[in-house]
Amino acid sequence: MLTIAPWALAVFPWSHWRSVMRDQSRVLAQGITAGTAVWASGFLTEALWTDLARYTFAVVSLMLRGIYSDVVSVPETMVLGTSAFRVNIAPSCSGYEGVGLIVAFLGLYLYLQRKDLRFPAALVLLPIGAIAIWTLNAVRIVALVVIGTTGWREVALGGFHSQAGWLVFNAVGLAFVAVIDRGGYYRHEARRLPPAKAGAVTDSTTAFLGPFVAILAASMLTGAFSAGLDWLYPVRVVAAVIVMVGCWQAYSKLNWNCSFTAVAIGAATFAVWMLMVPADLSDKDGWPAALQAASPTWSALWLGVRLIGYVLVAPIAEELAFRGYAMRRFIREDIDSVPVGTFSWPSFVLSSLVFGLFHGRLWLPGTLAGMAFAGALYRRRSFGDAVLAHATTNGLIACYVFATGHWSVWS
């Protein structure tokens, strides 16, 4: 709090925050109440983790016996698996995290849609969601044992262990959103979603957000089946390109003019990025060995696609999502009524901050880079300038990586 408070005061003066607190007091109170409730429920449910883990253990054991004849099951130590691969069902693997997340997400979604939904009928979705995600967590553990037993031990304990939970949560959450919003039993007939503007070939949300979401989904999916080097990286490039090709008409309306100033902004951003990158980054240090272990043709092909993805596809997809969509969405819900490159302080700061958060540990240089790319866009309201600045930064980072061998800088 001591760090965030002066940071907030540096961005906006105290009078601004005071007026925000006054105008949005109800929203702030609701947010604080919801946050406190979630935090408190974590403590309350922690005591039940061990019991739930026993049920999860029993269900997973039953499922595994249907697949393998050499199932190893030690209830005393909660160890489960096959003679070739075993895992420990820790209390935190019991499914509570997923249940908590889905109940919080569905609860929030039902609350936001409360005027359009039929209550109390819609409340039945909460227990259904909890049961669905708990069951799928058991399936996730079974899949983990199957992958490990098949011989992919590193994949099971690496990418799959890390990503499968999020994939399950996203699948369940989005399925419920689709069910709620289709306008069936749970939604009032008169409260269907308003139709999109007539004449548009592709809606702007899909056109601007689609490529980035495709990259995110593909990276989580391929990450679940990778260990160390993500050999399936080309999948995310292909996924983004497919969406962009499908929406190309929406992009033809953008200003794609480019200037040398954008190159200078990209180069300056690269310099700031390199100054702020921690010296102890080491998460990709194993890449050279993995590339050398593969055939030279495959390694060269993978590196070529990685370069195209990093320098060309990612800058376009990310600029479409953050400068083309988020920046306008923070100004108005109907983004079509806001021209690309329209400035407002909240949208500038928030869209850059969200962009930064997607860079994980490098969130701060990521936020500053987002601000720089936004600046490139604002200067002439040219979307091409933002993409060029972003591509320049990424291109220079790639050159630095190839020149120095410091692979972990490659975000």
Added chain:
Amino acid sequence: MRVALYVSGLAMVIASLATSVSAGVVSAVPEIDGASITAGLGLLAGGVLLVRARLRRK
């Protein structure tokens, strides 16, 4: 002068953030990986926006 003070203040805060907040401990979580929280929630938020936009077109 005011602008210079504002910029230097902002730079000091950013420098402090870079050294303290980004040094946060990332702990491994078995079911939901905390290190993937941005990607996980980002995919959900983007997915919700896309699903709602697609359903509006039908």
